[in-house]
Amino acid sequence: xxxxxxxxxxxxxxxxxxxxxxxxxxxxxxxxxxxxxxxxxxxxxxxxxxxxxxxxxxxxxxxxxxxxxxxxxxxxxxxxxxxxxxxxxxxxxxxxxxxxxxxxxxxxxxxxxxxxxxxxxxxxxxxxxxxxxxxxxxxxxxxxxxxxxxxxxxxxxxxxxxxxxxxxxxxxxxxxxxxxxxxxxxxxxxxxxxxxxxxxxxxxxxxxxxxxxxxxxxxxxxxxxxxxxxxxxxxxxxxxxxxxxxxxxxxxxxxxxxxxxxxxxxxxxxxxxxxxxxxxxxxxxxxxxxxxxxxxxxxxxxxxxxxxxxxxxxxxxxxxxxxxxxxxxxxxx
Amino acid sequence: xxxxxxxxxxxxxxxxxxxxxxxxxxxxxxxxxxxxxxxxxxxxxxxxxxxxxxxxxxxxxxxxxxxxxxxxxxxxxxxxxxxxxxxxxxxxxxxxxxxxxxxxxxxxxxxxxxxxxxxxxxxxxxxxxxxxxxxxxxxxxxxxxxxxxxxxxxxxxxxxxxxxxxxxxxxxxxxxxxxxxxxxxxxxxxxxxxxxxxxxxxxxxxxxxxxxxxxxxxxxxxxxxxxxxxxxxxxxxxxxxxxxxxxxxxxxxxxxxxxxxxxxxxxxxxxx
Numbered sequence: 001x002x003x004x005x006x007x008x009x010x011x012x013x014x015x016x017x018x019x020x021x022x023x024x025x026x027x028x029x030x031x032x033x034x035x036x037x038x039x040x041x042x043x044x045x046x047x048x049x050x051x052x053x054x055x056x057x058x059x060x061x062x063x064x065x066x067x068x069x070x071x072x073x074x075x076x077x078x079x080x081x082x083x084x085x086x087x088x089x090x091x092x093x094x095x096x097x098x099x100x101x102x103x104x105x106x107x108x109x110x111x112x113x114x115x116x117x118x119x120x121x122x123x124x125x126x127x128x129x130x131x132x133x134x135x136x137x138x139x140x141x142x143x144x145x146x147x148x149x150x151x152x153x154x155x156x157x158x159x160x161x162x163x164x165x166x167x168x169x170x171x172x173x174x175x176x177x178x179x180x181x182x183x184x185x186x187x188x189x190x191x192x193x194x195x196x197x198x199x200x201x202x203x204x205x206x207x208x209x210x211x212x213x214x215x216x217x218x219x220x221x222x223x224x225x226x227x228x229x230x231x232x233x234x235x236x237x238x239x240x241x242x243x244x245x246x247x248x249x250x251x252x253x254x255x256x257x258x259x260x261x262x263x264x265x266x267x268x269x270x271x272x273x274x275x276x277x278x279x280x281x282x283x284x285x286x287x288x289x290x291x292x293x294x295x296x297x298x299x300x301x302x303x304x305x306x307x308x309x310x311x312x313x314x315x316x317x318x319x320x321x322x323x324x325x326x327x328x329x330x331x332x333x
Numbered sequence: 334x335x336x337x338x339x340x341x342x343x344x345x346x347x348x349x350x351x352x353x354x355x356x357x358x359x360x361x362x363x364x365x366x367x368x369x370x371x372x373x374x375x376x377x378x379x380x381x382x383x384x385x386x387x388x389x390x391x392x393x394x395x396x397x398x399x400x401x402x403x404x405x406x407x408x409x410x411x412x413x414x415x416x417x418x419x420x421x422x423x424x425x426x427x428x429x430x431x432x433x434x435x436x437x438x439x440x441x442x443x444x445x446x447x448x449x450x451x452x453x454x455x456x457x458x459x460x461x462x463x464x465x466x467x468x469x470x471x472x473x474x475x476x477x478x479x480x481x482x483x484x485x486x487x488x489x490x491x492x493x494x495x496x497x498x499x500x501x502x503x504x505x506x507x508x509x510x511x512x513x514x515x516x517x518x519x520x521x522x523x524x525x526x527x528x529x530x531x532x533x534x535x536x537x538x539x540x541x542x543x544x545x546x547x548x549x550x551x552x553x554x555x556x557x558x559x560x561x562x563x564x565x566x567x568x569x570x571x572x573x574x575x576x577x578x579x580x581x582x583x584x585x586x587x588x589x590x591x592x593x594x595x596x597x598x599x600x601x602x603x604x605x
Binding site for chain 1: 338339340342344345346349353355356359360428430431433434435436437438439440441464568603604605
């Protein structure tokens with residue numbers, strides 16, 4: 001498919017609010033292909049919501065441009081609104097209406113014909129597990145149900161691009177998994193999705209590509225796998241060892257350092273053991289190596305030869321949080 | 334999976350406007366009894382006390398009813414229109430954000446404000462109209478409305494309601510949720526008492542400074558215009574009121590200014 005316009009195209013976008021000392025969005029450029037799930041990951045205040053605001057026509061850019069399906073956001077907001085849908089962080093459901101009416105009126109605002117909107121409302125309510133609560137008042141809905149209803153509402157006018165702002169913030173784990181499944185299924189049907197999150201696992205689970213934002217800028221923009229490769233020696237083996245006697249630690253450390261392929265060994269803080277008598281001689285190490293999984297066998301052997309026992313061993317994959325810390329020196333939250 | 338889409342922006346905007354208005358009407362129909370009670374209670378008590386009780390104990394003249402009724406209709410319309418737009422807007426823009434749904438509908442932002450104004454004006458008109466049968470019940474033989482200026486009356490009822498909803502748009506986009514109770518005392522109370530509701534403007538000749546103050550209140554023009562259309566002539570002499578060209582000009586100017594200003598403040602609240 002040559003020359004297909006990008007679903008979202010953002011160029012050198014800057015937003016400075018009045019009376020602000022710095023730019024909320026400070027020269028952001030990215031593009032999202034049709035059918036992609038793209039994530040904006042970053043701490044609160046990084047500029048994610050403002051970036052989305054420009055794309056959904058509720059924030060005017062100070063400079064730069066943004067386009068959706070080839071249409072300029074600032075120049076043609078009516079056509080943009082027809083092609084996008086938004087699920088906000090906090091419920092903005094119309095409480096004066098019954099659940100099913102929220103969907104049918106939303107479709108009516110968008111010019112969906114009467115019969116079609118009635119059918120779509122029923123189909124979407126069933127699909128999102130709300131079929132038996134369709135005549136309720138929204139006030140009786142839980143947070144997870146409201147979130148699902150907002151997704152159903154967003155889909156009523158068959159948008160090309162769906163914006164999800166912190167979609168599973170404040171949800172219980174079960175609702176979260178359900179929503180992740182729904183988001184993947186929608187994407188499989190061809191919907192382009194842009195989501196913001198400050199939750200690394202959410203970005204990791206859902207997004208094809210992730211842009212890490214901080215202080216209004218995009219620091220990096222790539223797939224999760226590629227982002228994790230940014231951390232040098234990112235792969236590591238962590239192991240907990242119980243020692244026969246406290247003075248055996250030096251021998252174990254020396255044995256681990258001598259292993260082929262190990263670039264560095266860190267002694268880790270094991271913390272206070274839950275039962276002091278039991279865990280008196282436990283130490284933990286992290287072994288950095290280019291091919292960490294290959295160290296599992298040799299490391300176990302080395303510990304045994306030094307007269308100690310392996311209590312626990314795992315290969316550690318870097319998380320997106322580690323990437324963020326690596327890039328900014330700060331934690332996400 | 335993409336359905337056929339209308340590409341005509343004008344059709345899209347007109348349709349969204351219509352659907353939004355339909356939504357407001359559906360919601361209002363459900364709470365019609367509350368709305369009518371809310372609209373009628375205060376005017377009915379006014380008419381009862383000032384036009385039945387006070388004349389019976391000799392404190393007001395019996396024909397006061399004919400003068401007061403137009404004022405009450407104007408006041409009720411303005412208040413119903415203002416309430417129909419101001420409170421929902423203050424809450425929506427403050428924290429509820431239920432209006433986001435319509436802001437994301439394919440229409441310009443000012444049209445969302447225009448729909449609010451039209452809907453609130455409709456509420457004002459209904460509130461004004463239901464006063465007539467209710468007043469007829471309360472006042473009995475003292476009910477007196479001339480029937481030969483019905484066209485002017487309908488026009489005045491519409492214009493007064495639109496002026497009210499225009500004022501409501503401005504207030505609703507300026508006031509913050511935590512200032513609601515302040516708004517009632519600081520904005521609505523002066524509006525209520527300086528609007529020539531309970532006294533005809535001409536009679537204020539002897540209190541010149543107050544007569545001038547009342548000219549800054551749009552309610553004055555609504556009440557006087559309604560007096561022109563409603564008060565029956567006495568001995569062949571029509572009751573003197575503010576000249577109708579002034580009345581029409583002042584109300585039209587109120588609506589135009591308020592809508593222009595209100596649409597701007599509305600936009601600045603929803604698009605940053």
